Amino acid sequence: xxxxxxxxxxxxxxxxFATWNxxxxxxxxKGSAQGNLYYDWDHDWSQAGLGVGARFSIINGLxxxxxxxxYQFWGEWDCSGCVNGGSGLRDLTIGARYQFDPxxxxxxxxxxxxGNDDVESNAISxxxxxxxxxxxxxxxxxxxxxxxxxxxxxxxxxxxxDWGFEHNHYERGLDxxxxxxIAYTVPGVGITPFFGLQFKFRLTESEWEEGDxxxxxxxxxxxxxxxxxxxxxxxxxNMLDVWAKLIVRSGDIGGDATGLNVGVxxxx
Numbered sequence: 001x002x003x004x005x006x007x008x009x010x011x012x013x014x015x016x017f018a019t020w021n022x023x024x025x026x027x028x029x030k031g032s033a034q035g036n037l038y039y040d041w042d043h044d045w046s047q048a049g050l051g052v053g054a055r056f057s058i059i060n061g062l063x064x065x066x067x068x069x070x071y072q073f074w075g076e077w078d079c080s081g082c083v084n085g086g087s088g089l090r091d092l093t094i095g096a097r098y099q100f101d102p103x104x105x106x107x108x109x110x111x112x113x114x115g116n117d118d119v120e121s122n123a124i125s126x127x128x129x130x131x132x133x134x135x136x137x138x139x140x141x142x143x144x145x146x147x148x149x150x151x152x153x154x155x156x157x158x159x160x161x162d163w164g165f166e167h168n169h170y171e172r173g174l175d176x177x178x179x180x181x182i183a184y185t186v187p188g189v190g191i192t193p194f195f196g197l198q199f200k201f202r203l204t205e206s207e208w209e210e211g212d213x214x215x216x217x218x219x220x221x222x223x224x225x226x227x228x229x230x231x232x233x234x235x236x237x238n239m240l241d242v243w244a245k246l247i248v249r250s251g252d253i254g255g256d257a258t259g260l261n262v263g264v265x266x267x268x
Contacts, residue, residue: 019107020055022156022181023144025063025099031056036263042256047075047086047128065095072130086127088116105142111135136164152185169209173202173220175253193231200224200253224251241265
């Protein structure tokens with residue numbers, strides 16, 4: 001049972017729980033709100049839903065955000081006799097980023113399991129609900145810069161630790177995340193293609209209780225690679241941005257899948 005719950009939680013978290021982006025925070029007194037549709041699939045499994053979020057810099061250098069909330073339409077395998085379900089409200093992440101230098105940020109995200117965590121299963125399949133059923137902290141630092149010799153070109157990087165708290169007698173192992181993204185705004189056109197890569201590594205094994213003793217998941221050393229390619233375009237300059245990206249992930253932490261994500265962000 002714990003292995004089924006862990007699998008469902010991994011798939012639920014695979015498209016979420018990340019900082020807003022890898023780049024500098026907004027100027028003080030400015031903010032943005034965004035909405036997106038996501039669809040992930042792998043063979044007979046798929047999940048799809050709606051995500052919403054907002055951020056605001058209350059002072060220069062300090063940006064607060066609400067991320068990953070929304071509604072999942074389904075999360076299930078498609079086969080004869082498979083269980084249907086996996087729909088419901090998504091979890092919510094409250095984030096903060098502080099920019100203490102034009103190129104350096106520190107961040108902390110608090111993941112709150114406010115979504116639907118009901119897992120339905122039979123001998124054939126298990127649904128993947130939109131909640132991990134886990135309170136977690138993700139914290140670390142970011143480095144980003146624009147390339148002066150190549151106007152329009154920029155990159156951002158991030159390193160952090162993902163620490164999940166014990167819940168229902170289950171504690172996920174501590175994960176290290178290292179990622180980066182490069183983007184180029186085409187002069188005179190306004191479209192910005194981007195490419196990103198994230199690597200995850202489990203530092204400690206997951207544990208759960210069975211009877212009166214603890215059982216280790218023997219998953220320390222597990223890895224995950226996420227790669228994405230996309231583009232964004234300001235329909236209204238500096239105000240309304242539309243974007244789309246294709247995500248491919250492979251590994252033991254979040255499973256193998258391909259995802260399509262399209263969204264819009266409004267700046268104010």
